[in-house]
Amino acid sequence: xxxxxxxxxxxxxxxxxxxxxxxxxxxxxxxxxxxxxxxxxxxxxxxxxxxxxxxxxxxxxxxxxxxxxxxxxxxxxxxxxxxxxxxxxxxxxxxxxxxxxxxxxxxxxxxxx
Amino acid sequence: xxxxxxxxxxxxxxxxxxxxxxxxxxxxxxxxxxxxxxxxxxxxxxxxxxxxxxxxxxxxxxxxxxxxxxxxxxxxxxxxxxxxxxxxxxxxxxxxxxxxxxxxxxxxxxxxxx
Numbered sequence: 001x002x003x004x005x006x007x008x009x010x011x012x013x014x015x016x017x018x019x020x021x022x023x024x025x026x027x028x029x030x031x032x033x034x035x036x037x038x039x040x041x042x043x044x045x046x047x048x049x050x051x052x053x054x055x056x057x058x059x060x061x062x063x064x065x066x067x068x069x070x071x072x073x074x075x076x077x078x079x080x081x082x083x084x085x086x087x088x089x090x091x092x093x094x095x096x097x098x099x100x101x102x103x104x105x106x107x108x109x110x111x112x113x
Numbered sequence: 114x115x116x117x118x119x120x121x122x123x124x125x126x127x128x129x130x131x132x133x134x135x136x137x138x139x140x141x142x143x144x145x146x147x148x149x150x151x152x153x154x155x156x157x158x159x160x161x162x163x164x165x166x167x168x169x170x171x172x173x174x175x176x177x178x179x180x181x182x183x184x185x186x187x188x189x190x191x192x193x194x195x196x197x198x199x200x201x202x203x204x205x206x207x208x209x210x211x212x213x214x215x216x217x218x219x220x221x222x223x224x225x226x227x
Contacts, residue, residue: 034215043117043204043218044156089156100146100169101216105155 002027002102004090009107013080021075021107023064023090031092033057033066033073034101038087047075047088080111115139119205119219127227131193134222137186138207146216147180147190148204156204162188163210195226 007022025031032051036044048057053068064075073090090104118137126132138145146161160170165182173180177196182188192199202223206216 036216041220043206043220044216045218046215049215100158100161103156 002031002092002094004092004102004104006090006104006107010110011107012110012112015082015111015113016079017111019075019077019080019084019109021088021090021109023073023075023104025071025073025090025092027071027092027094029094031094033064034091034093035062035064035073035075036089036091036103038089038106040086044089080109082111082113085109085111117205117207117217117219119203119222121222122220123223123225125225125227126195128196129194130226131191132195132199132224132226134190134203134205134224136188136190136205136219138188138205139217140186142207142209142217143185144208144210144214145182145188146206146208147188148206148218149201150204150221151201159190192224195224197226200224200226 003026005024034049035047037047038044048059050057050066053066056065062077064073066073087106087108089106091101093101120135144163147159149157149159157172159172160180161168162182178192180190202221204218204221206218208214208216
């Protein structure tokens with residue numbers, strides 16, 4: 001079956017530090033990959049996505065590249081801000097109708113001023 | 114666009130009582146998902162619907178849980194009887210039924226069963 005593995009957290013960084021959050025996946029087909037972010041007291045919202053190998057998703061300074069050879073989709077940001085403090089979830093979806101998302105466990109990022 | 118609307122935002126109830134959580138998906142979305150989030154287990158998919166029909170309910174923990182979608186604009190998740198271990202945040206999400214279509218989540222219902 002499908003699964004998503006995220007690095008253990010929490011992660012605490014100083015403002016303007018470089019961020020990497022690791023994500024690897026197992027899937028039987030050719031999934032689409034996503035990063036979702038959850039701010040305190042809110043539901044998850046889509047941060048970025050990639051639908052095929054070597055695609056790079058980007059949004060709000062965050063980037064992730066779909067690496068089929070390493071089955072990875074690591075999230076990076078060159079300079080984090082306090083407002084980036086949130087929980088980050090990696091997820092995959094098999095393509096096609098009635099597909100559903102498989103989420104990783106999520107990792108909490110805290111950015112201090 | 115109003116987004117996915119869930120009610121109530123918070124629910125506190127006593128063990129044994131019936132609990133009903135409500136969700137209004139985004140207009141035009143034809144897939145609806147119920148998730149449960151806890152510190153211990155993370156985010157778990159309970160059930161999802163496509164065009165109001167339940168497609169996969171394998172995540173529903175036990176018979177105490179039931180979900181309905183009587184029409185395209187409304188869904189309920191019911192727990193009867195509730196137990197303390199059901200305490201969690203329950204999220205509803207909707208999307209177009211496409212592998213590339215992102216999920217749009219509501220703000221969740223925080224359920225506490227005492």
